[in-house]
Amino acid sequence: MYPVDLPSVDHNDLTSASEQYMSSLESSPCDNEWFQSSQTSKVAITATNVSQLQLFEDGQPACAVLALHPSDDQTQVVSLYLHGKWWLLDDVLRTSSKSRSGLVSVQSVMERVIVFLLSQIMERPSLFSLHPPKESCKVLWKDNQAVGFYTVKHKGSLCDGWSSCCYLLPVLDTVLVRRSCRRRGFGLQMLEDFCSSFSTEEFLGVSSPLSPSMAAVFKRFLQKHQQYRERLYEVEAPGGWTQRRNIWLNILLGRYCLGTDKESSPISGETQRNALKDSFHKTCILDLGTLGSTGVNTAVVLDSAEQQFKSCEPSQGRWSLSSELPGTGCSPAAQTIHVQSGPPTRLLNTAQALKSKASKSTKHHRQEPEDMQKIPKRARSELKHVHTKTAFSSRARRECSDT
DSSP states (O other): OOOOGOOOOOHHHHHHHHHHHHHHHHHHHSSOOEEEEEEEEEEEEOOGGGEEEEEEGGGSSOOEEEEEETTTOOOOOOOEEEEEEEEEEEHHTOOTTTOEEEEEEEEEEEHHHHIIIIIIIIIISSSOOOTTTTTTEEEEEETTEEEEEEEEEEETTSSSSSOOEEEESOEEEEEEOOOOSSSSHHHHHHHHHHHHHHHOOOEEEEEEEEEHHHHHHHHHHHHHHGGTTTEEEEEEEEOOOEEEEEEEHHHHHOOOOOOOOTTSSOOOOOTTTOOHHHHHHOOOOOOOHHHHSSSSSSEEEOOEEEEEEEEEOOOOOOOOOTTSTTTSSOOOGGGOOOSSSSSSOOOOOHHHHHHHHHHHHHHTOOOOOHHHHHHHHHHHHHHHHHHHHHHHHHHHHHHHHHO
C-alpha cells in the first residue's frame, strides 16, 4: 500500500499532522532519527532538515506537507511525511490499485499531493506555479506509477482572483510528463484525451506560450487528426478572438521551435528555412532565471518583423506582447476589451497563404530585356558577368571616394 491507496484525508488533517510532527521535532532536538534515502546514504531527521511546503497558491486553503532535505542542500527533497511516516518520493508516486490506470481525474487530497510533487519537486527547475485547490486535473498512470498530468481551465471559469474575466473557451493550461518517461507518446495521449473530453466545443484553447516539445506534440497530433486543425488555438486569457493564434497555421509558417527531446532544451525543427526567415519566424524560449534578475518583466519573442519588444511596469506583475497584431498576446488592457461576438469570417487557408507568400516574392524578380533574349545563352551569361563586375567596381570607387 502506498500513500494514495491509504484512507483519504482532508486539508486540515494533513496540515495538523505536519504541525504536530514539527513541534515534536523542535521539542526534542537530541532524539535524532535517520531516514534511509538510498542504499548508500541516509539523512538525519532534525528540525533544521525539515520544512513545510504549501500545496496550493496563496495558501488557500491552508494545506501543508513536511519535506525532508539533506543537510548540505536545502533545495533538494528526499522524502515527504504522509500518514504518520516518511516516504520516498518514488513511493508517493506509486499505487497498488489496478483501477488507477490511464488518465484518472484528481479527486482526493493525496492525488493533489501527487500533482504537487510532479510539478514542483520531481522536475527541477519547476516552470509551474502552484495550482488552485479545485483545478480540473487528470493524472496519467502507467505501470502503477504516476508519469504525468494535465490541467484544464473550463469555459466560464475565472481567469484570476482579482478580476471578473472568465475563460471564453476550454483551455489546456498545463501538461507535464516526467523526464524519465518522455518520448513514449504520453503527451500525445493527454492531448487526445483533452480534445475528446470537449468534443462538442467548436473551439479549444491551449495556454500560451507553447514549449518546443509541446509544439512537436501538436504537430504530430494535427497531422493525425485533421478535423482539429481549425479548432485548436494558442490563447491568452480570457481567450477572445484578438488573443488567439491558430496552432496548425503557425506550425506551417514555422513560428514554433519544434523540440524533440527535453522541454528545457529547445531545438529548432524547421532547418530548411533560410537565416532571414529564421530571424523573423523562430520563437525564442525565455530563460526564466534571466527574467527574474532584471527587475522588469520583459517579453522577448521574435515572431515577425512587425512585432516589437515590449516591457510591462513591475506593478502590473506580468508581461505581454504588443497588441497591434491580432492574436499575438494579451496586454493588461485586453482584460477589458470588447470581445468579438464571433470568429473571423474564415480561417485563412494555409495553402493559399503560402502560395500568396511565394507569389509576392516572385514579383520582385527582374525580367531580362527583350534584346538580351536574342543573344545566345552562353554569351548572355558572360555579358551578365561583365556587367556585374563593372557595377561592383563602380560601387567600390564611389565608396572609396566617399571615405
